[in-house]
Amino acid sequence: MRVDLHMHTEYSVDAAQAQTPLQKAQACLDAGLEIIGITDHLDYYHRRGPSENRDVEACLRDIRAAKQAFAGRLEVLVGIEIGQIHADPSADAFLRSHALDMVIGSLHVMPNDLDIYFHDFARLDCDAFLKDYFSELLRVSEHGGFDVLAHIDYPLRVMRHGEYIPSFDQYMDRVEDVLRSCIAHGYAFELNAAGLGSWQKKVGPPQNILYEYRRLGGERISIGSDSHTLDTVGRGVADCVRNARDAGFTSVTVFRERRPEQVQL
Ligand SMILES: [Zn+2]
Ligand SMILES: [Zn+2]
Structure with missing residues (x-):
């Protein structure tokens, strides 16, 4: 099955305009996809309301x-x-008040309510930042209430500056805490292709983390392009499938009315 379980339409503030859910679905059909999840943003903040999102009711x-x-x-x-x-x-x-098939749980914003993307890493202690990041990611995971744990490698995409090349290799004990929490809560661990468009030029997470998830007993994965334009639906899905198979996965978890079902890769 060709799946793409993470994508955005014009209802997401960071996505290109003129891509309705109908247009997005048509683009996915044209791209040969068989199962898709349309997953626009709804971000919550510590000290302000969820004001940066477009009309979520109209979106759904x-x-x-x-x-x-x-x-x-x-x-x-x-x-x-x-x-x-x-x-x-x-x-x-x-x-509680909305009927959905699937909910992706993400961490975009640190406790200062600033998106990770907008931090000035040239002026920050990146080691301390990453420790804070993993603590915050564990809080998201432990909170529960969602189905897919998204793009844990998001900081790797955006932290590179000067000679500094971000890596999680020095933080594997913290990564493992998150992976264990992911498994305990029954989330599908996401392979996200957005890294293809960054300096990394490859899908995430790093393959050693996918191996570790498998070794710890992880069985559920999700796969998504994180497409923000009409012409990028399905992008990187084949790379994600290849990485998943390499790590020993033969199926992807699809959530229908919030219930997990395994679909052969
Ligand atoms: Zn995201
Ligand atoms: Zn996204």
Whole structure:
């Protein structure tokens, strides 16, 4: 099955305009995909409301319409990418009151409410930052309430500056804490292709982390392009599948009405 379980439409503030859920689904069908999750952003913050997101109710309505319109040709899962689920109790309330197929749990923003992307790493203690990052990621994971643990390698994509090349290799004990929490909560651990568009030019997470997840007993994985434009749906999915197979995975976990089902890769 060709799957892409993480993508954005014009309802995400960081995505290109003029890509409705219907248009996105059509692009996915044209790209030969069979199961997709449309997962626009809903980010929560520690000290302010979820104000940076476009109309989430209209977004979910349009995804449901796309699901119906493409039934029998392309399976569209109604999803959302929740940032910082632990930062604001209204995230839990939102999920209790909305029927969804899948929920991605992400960490984009540190406790200072600043996106990791916008930190000035040339002026920061990157070692201390990464320790804070893993503590915060563990808080997200331990909070619970979602299905897919997204892109744990996000800092690797954006921290490079000057001679500094970020790596998690010195933090594997902290990575393992997150992986154990992921397994204990039953999340699908995400292989995310966004790194293809960064300096790394490859999908994440680093392969040694995927091996470690497997070694610790991890069985559920998710795969997503994290596409923010119409022409990037499915991008990197084949690389993710190759990495997954290399680490011993033969299936991907798809969530339908929040229930996990294994689908052969
Ligand atoms: Zn994300
Ligand atoms: Zn995303």
